Amino acid sequence: xxxxxxxxxxxxxxxxxxxxxxxxxxxxxxxxxxxxxxxxxxxxxxxxxxxxxxxxxxxxxxxxxxxxxxxxxxxxxxxxxxxxxxxxxxxxxxxxxxx
Amino acid sequence: xxxxxxxxxxxxxxxxxxxxxxxxxxxxxxxxxxxxxxxxxxxxxxxxxxxxxxxxxxxxxxxxxxxxxxxxxxxxxxxxxxxxxxxxxxxxxxxxxxxxxxxxxxxxxxxxxxxxxxxxxxxxxxxxxxxxxxxxxxxxxxxxxxxxxxxxxxxxxxxxxxxxxxxx
Numbered sequence: 001x002x003x004x005x006x007x008x009x010x011x012x013x014x015x016x017x018x019x020x021x022x023x024x025x026x027x028x029x030x031x032x033x034x035x036x037x038x039x040x041x042x043x044x045x046x047x048x049x050x051x052x053x054x055x056x057x058x059x060x061x062x063x064x065x066x067x068x069x070x071x072x073x074x075x076x077x078x079x080x081x082x083x084x085x086x087x088x089x090x091x092x093x094x095x096x097x098x099x
Numbered sequence: 100x101x102x103x104x105x106x107x108x109x110x111x112x113x114x115x116x117x118x119x120x121x122x123x124x125x126x127x128x129x130x131x132x133x134x135x136x137x138x139x140x141x142x143x144x145x146x147x148x149x150x151x152x153x154x155x156x157x158x159x160x161x162x163x164x165x166x167x168x169x170x171x172x173x174x175x176x177x178x179x180x181x182x183x184x185x186x187x188x189x190x191x192x193x194x195x196x197x198x199x200x201x202x203x204x205x206x207x208x209x210x211x212x213x214x215x216x217x218x219x220x221x222x223x224x225x226x227x228x229x230x231x232x233x234x235x236x237x238x239x240x241x242x243x244x245x246x247x248x249x250x251x252x253x254x255x256x257x258x259x260x261x262x263x264x265x266x267x
Contacts, residue, residue: 032215044228053111053129053231058239061232062202069205073180080176082209090226 002077003028003038010040010071017067018060020045022088024068031082038081040068046089061085103140106132107237114230126230127217133230133237134214137207140241141168144248145257163260169211171259172204175252179204187266191255199243200252206240 007026014021025041042064044050049057065083072081100108110132116125146159174188179201182194213233216223247253258264 031212032219037212050228051231053114053234053238055235055238055242057232058235058237061236062206062239065205065209065236066198066202069180080173080205080208082212084213085228085232086226087228090228 006038006072006075006077009075010068013071018044018064020047021064028079031080036079038072038077038079040065040072040081040083042068042083042085043091044085044087046087050087101139101143103136103143103241106136106139107234107241110136110234110237114227114234121227121230123225126225126227129230130210130217130225130233131214133233134210137203137210137237137240138165138168140244141207141257141260144244145260148248148254148257149261164262165211167262168260169208171256172207174259175204175256176201176208188255188259188264191259191264193251196252197247197250200247200250200256203240203243203247204256206236210237 003026007024010017010024010026014024021042022045023043025039025043027039027041028036029039031037049060061083064085068083069081110129113125113129113132114121116122142160142163145163146156150156150159174186175192175196177184178186178189178192179196210233213229217225255264
């Protein structure tokens with residue numbers, strides 16, 4: 001499965017992406033137009049900054065999103081990667097295991 | 100204040116409402132407004148670039164279609180990520196495409212998809228970070244755009260968004 005292989009490859013590179021990233025879930029599914037899309041769900045360590053909606057938070061999230069999209073492109077993934085973020089405490093309990 | 104700036108402020112306000120357990124409606128509207136803030140930012144600048152007379156600008160702005168702007172953003176992203184591949188849009192762009200413009204285009208696509216989910220997928224649930232993150236990304240995009248708006252590649256993106264440049 002492409003998504004599983006990608007999840008493994010990206011998870012190994014977590015510290016390079018951002019110190020606060022604890023896990024990445026990868027899924028392939030249809031977007032609103034019915035095209036195949038890659039969905040990265042990035043789990044971030046709880047941090048007071050996450051409660052803001054500031055440009056500084058946006059800049060940090062941009063770095064993570066760009067790094068993940070670039071890596072997907074280097075791995076020849078032919079689809080757009082949508083990157084979504086979730087705080088560790090917002091995850092359902094069974095999914096909270098740190099990578 | 101521009102419409103884009105007002106929408107962004109409104110999105111931030113909605114994302115921060117109801118401490119503790121936010122209402123899903125507030126988070127959904129925050130995500131939706133974050134997308135529209137970026138859409139209107141691009142369209143406002145695009146209409147200013149395309150017509151000098153301010154009386155015509157609202158009509159030009161109204162002519163922009165969400166899917167056309169998305170297609171243009173996808174074209175910029177495709178050229179940026181495959182610098183040597185063939186693409187109809189490549190001859191219109193200067194090399195290299197800045198990472199900032201590439202991010203703005205990615206963010207437009209990503210936020211549009213999130214807006215679609217927030218507005219129409221009643222089975223989805225959203226967290227405060229998802230809403231606050233979308234607003235933060237939109238805010239960062241709004242800071243990057245003014246540095247890019249007068250570049251050749253941003254103009255090519257605008258022309259493609261207006262369907263004045265397209266695949267033949």
